[in-house]
Amino acid sequence: MxxxxxxxxxxxxAGNAYGFSQETHKRIVIDAVNYMAQNPQTTEYRKLLSFAQSKGMSITQLGELMGQAAYDVDDFEDTxxxxxxxxxxxxxxxxxxxxxxxxxxxxxxFQNHTQGADQHGNDFGGYNYDKxxxxxxxxxxxxxxxxxxxxxxxxxxxxxxxxxxxxxxxxxxxxxxxxxxxxxxxxxxxxxxxxMPFQPIDNLGQYWYQSYLKTGNPQILGFVFHTTDLLQPHHTWTTSDLNHSDWESWVKDYYDQESLNDMALVKQAMQSFTALNATDTDIRPLLTEGGAFSYAQGGIVLNSKDHHDRLNTAKMVIPHSIAMVVHLLNHAMVAR
Structure with missing residues (x-):
């Protein structure tokens, strides 16, 4: 009973998902590729285009494939x-x-920015109900x-x-x-x-990124981009509740209507991250910067359903999500 x-x-x-909705994950990756196409002088777009051609696909098809892979991580049957x-x-x-x-x-x-290091030795732990x-x-x-x-x-x-x-x-x-x-x-x-002290999402990203570097598989690279959950404030404040799914549904519903992928805002957001060097093998510092941003800027959406509050937050975290993927793609194109 x-x-x-x-x-x-x-x-x-409960709603339909934890983390950004799967469709939002896919859109973020596609928009990151679009940003690179629009800014070939300041990104590694030409290498990305060459990468797509080497796989026998157009740049649009590559964006779709990687976006779908970011979408698919929520469907993993591994736990x-x-x-x-x-x-x-x-x-x-x-x-x-x-x-x-x-x-x-x-x-x-998740990456819990309300706590310090966890018992695994991570600088920020993942989901742990007890913590x-x-x-x-x-x-x-x-x-x-x-x-x-x-x-x-x-x-x-x-x-x-x-x-x-x-x-x-x-x-x-x-x-x-x-x-x-x-x-x-x-x-x-x-x-x-x-x-249970679940491992944080930056470790998930690091695992799949290292797998990509070994294989050159664009689908595996797409798995890495599910780490844009770090820009979803519920994943850095760390809760499955407090308007979690309702906020994600709002983002999906207003993604186009409110131009959450405004490329001018993405350009500004690019400056919020410390670009990785070609020789860097650990992408987690970049991912943690994304988590720190959403933790610092997005807490209001845990307690407010006001459209203006949500719009202000979304206009920050979605462009930063796209920018984070652009930084990762830039590195991925020069690191192999």
């Missing part, structure tokens, strides 16, 4: 949480499936629903009662390991959801 009540409450209060009693491992709660809410993989998409400084009903209900549930660590690892084990994917041995960049973990960190 308790979980049935939680289902109805969450379905009534399963398992019932503390049943040992049954699933990639989304039953109410999440019903509402098309992003899967448990979305918990890797939240702002939260709401959805955070609380998820932690109640998932109390004692553990991260899937493959067959023969952690189990439910009476050795119940329905492992679906070794999320600890694969996903967490991939995002454990220059840090340390032990499995006891992940045996109770309400205390």
């Amino acid at each position: 308790k979980k049935l009540l939680l289902v109805s409450l969450v379905m009534a209060s 399963f949480l398992c019932g503390a009693i049943t040992g049954d491992c699933v990639q989304a709660p039953v109410w999440g499936v019903a509402e098309s809410i992003v899967k448990y993989t979305s918990y890797w998409h 939240l400084t702002v939260w709401g009903a959805i955070d609380n209900m998820a932690a109640t629903w998932l109390k004692g549930d553990y991260l899937d660590d493959g067959p023969g690892g952690e189990t439910g009662w009476f050795s119940a084990d329905d492992s679906e994917y070794n999320s600890y041995g694969i996903t967490e390991k991939n995002y454990r960049i220059d840090g340390h973990s032990h499995y006891n960190m992940y045996d109770d959801f309400e205390e």
Whole structure:
């Protein structure tokens, strides 16, 4: 009965996604490519065009492909949480499936600027319910629903009662390991959801960027650009609630109507980032600059639905999201 009540409450209060909407992620990448095409003298557009041609596609097709990849990160099937009693491992709660809410993989998409270093050794940690400084009903209900549930660590690892084990994917041995960049973990960190210190999204970006440098695969490069979640204030203040999904829906709905991708604002935003050197191998300092900006400038959207407040914030964070992708593309074109 308790979980049935939680289902109805969450379905009534939750929206369709965590992080910028998938369509917004895609638009940001396409607009970054468009900005480079409009500013070939100050960007690595010519190298980007050559990169597209080397893959047998037009620059428009490359933008679409990378944008779709940024969109697709929310659909990764790489994170399963398992019932503390049943040992049954699933990639989304039953109410999440019903509402098309992003899967448990979305918990890797935060960088908590309200806290300092985490227990992995990251300068800023990711989502950790036990460490939240702002939260709401959805955070609380998820932690109640998932109390004692553990991260899937493959067959023969952690189990439910009476050795119940329905492992679906070794999320600890694969996903967490991939995002454990220059840090340390032990499995006891992940045996109770309400205390799980998920790795921050800049580590996700670093993992996929290094994979791109090894392969030259533009789809993998597109995965990196999901890190524009760092410009979504809820992801740096760190909460699944407080108008989270409503704000993201507003951004998607007004993206064109309010010209949130104003290229003049993108040009200004380019100056807010410290450009990476061609020899740099770690893109996380640039990503963290984006997170610091949204944390400093966007907190009002956690508590206000006023159109003017949202517009002021969106006119800052969307151009900065596009600019961050431009900086990453510039580096990607000279680093290989």
